[in-house]
Amino acid sequence: MDTIQFKxxxxxxxxxxxxxxxxxxxxxYHLFSSNHYLRxxxxxxxxxxxxxQAVVEKVDLIITHHDAWSFVYGMKERCLELxxxxxxxxxxxxxxxDYAEFGTCNSLLRELGVEHIIQSSRHMDGNSSIGIGExxxxxxxxxxxxxxxxxxxxxxxxxxxxxxxxxxIGMITGAGNGTNQLKEALNHGCxxxxxxxxxxxxxxxxxxVGLNLxxxxxxxTEIFGVRSLAQKLQERFPDVEVIQLYEEHMEVVN
Numbered sequence: 001m002d003t004i005q006f007k008x009x010x011x012x013x014x015x016x017x018x019x020x021x022x023x024x025x026x027x028x029y030h031l032f033s034s035n036h037y038l039r040x041x042x043x044x045x046x047x048x049x050x051x052x053q054a055v056v057e058k059v060d061l062i063i064t065h066h067d068a069w070s071f072v073y074g075m076k077e078r079c080l081e082l083x084x085x086x087x088x089x090x091x092x093x094x095x096x097x098d099y100a101e102f103g104t105c106n107s108l109l110r111e112l113g114v115e116h117i118i119q120s121s122r123h124m125d126g127n128s129s130i131g132i133g134e135x136x137x138x139x140x141x142x143x144x145x146x147x148x149x150x151x152x153x154x155x156x157x158x159x160x161x162x163x164x165x166x167x168x169i170g171m172i173t174g175a176g177n178g179t180n181q182l183k184e185a186l187n188h189g190c191x192x193x194x195x196x197x198x199x200x201x202x203x204x205x206x207x208x209v210g211l212n213l214x215x216x217x218x219x220x221t222e223i224f225g226v227r228s229l230a231q232k233l234q235e236r237f238p239d240v241e242v243i244q245l246y247e248e249h250m251e252v253v254n
Contacts (some may be wrong), residue, residue: 001036001038001039001233001237001239001240003034004034005031005041006061006091009034009089010093012101012234014093014096015225016095017095019099019129020123021094021095021096022206025211026093026096026145027092028091030080030090031080031083032060032091033089035087035089036060037243038239038240039057039058039059039240039241040059040061040230040240040242040243041054041057041059041061041062041231041241041242041243041244041245042062042064042227042229042242042244043062043063043068043083043223043226043244043245043247044065044068044223045064046062046066046068046076046090046092046144048062048078048155050064051079051083053245054086054088054245055082055086057243059088059204059243059245060089061088061227061231062083062089062090063091063092063188063226063233064091064092065093065104065223065226067092067094071121078204082101084236090129093229095123095128097229098128098225099120100225101120102225102228102229102232103226103228104129104174104222105119105120105131105171105172105173106120106121106141107129107227108151108194108221108225109169110133110224111151111224112144112151112169113135113195114135115135115136116134116136117131117132117133117166118132119188119190121172124197127181128172128181129184130171130172130185130188131170131171131192132170133168134167135167138165138166139165139167144166144192145158145214149196150214152216152217152220153249154214154216154220154249157213158212158215159203159206159207159212159214160212161210161213162191162210162211162212164191166192167191167192167220168188168190169190170194171193171220172196173195173196173218174195174196174218175196175197175218175240176196176197177197177198177201177202179201179202179222181193182205182211182213183205186209189232190211191212191214192213192214193206193212194213194214194216194221195214196217196220197215202215217250217252219249219250220247223245230242
């Protein structure tokens with residue numbers, strides 16, 4: 001797979017979602033050349049540790065959900081230095097991956113056993129609307145917490161605010177901690193709201209309205225969407241090898 005093939009397939013996969021957001025803002029390419037990429041490493045975040053691991057694993061191209069954050073001062077510059085030093089290309093895709101049919105939200109819903117996606121997450125009025133899915137049969141919140149903890153490989157936070165069995169799940173992966181998003185889940189009859197970050201307002205509002213809440217980490221609620229993208233690339237280009245680059249479970253609150 002070369003640069004032209006890669007970019008062409010990204011446009012095929014995401015279509016109009018790329019037109020909805022600006023390149024080098026919500027998605028972008030670093031240090032791409034005409035080289036062939038035979039080994040792809042994927043992760044949620046671009047960090048110096050991820051790049052250094054890619055060096056050890058002899059990765060030609062790193063795919064992430066997030067670019068290195070500019071407000072984590074100096075880290076983006078260091079990542080670019082390492083990428084250039086080791087001749088590794090990098091592609092990141094943020095909101096388009098959140099809203100893709102195979103993206104972060106739907107991938108995690110399916111990981112939790114959801115077969116019926118009622119509503120995919122989408123961009124509305126500058127915010128992310130929630131994804132909604134239904135389980136085939138209701139489960140207890142303890143059962144869903146166990147399933148999610150196992151999938152993410154980490155303990156997740158949960159707040160039981162209702163004794164209702166859980167069947168309809170509302171979700172925003174990552175930083176879906178806005179009370180407006182919990183309100184949307186409530187208005188759509190969701191039995192639980194799942195996200196990857198919380199604040200005081202998140203837990204206060206969930207308790208106030210009696211909505212069950214489960215919170216994993218930002219990183220590991222979103223890794224399944226990146227994995228889905230990597231798998232699609234491997235299906236299109238069978239000569240490409242794909243590996244997951246390890247990230248620490250730094251955000252978990254026990």
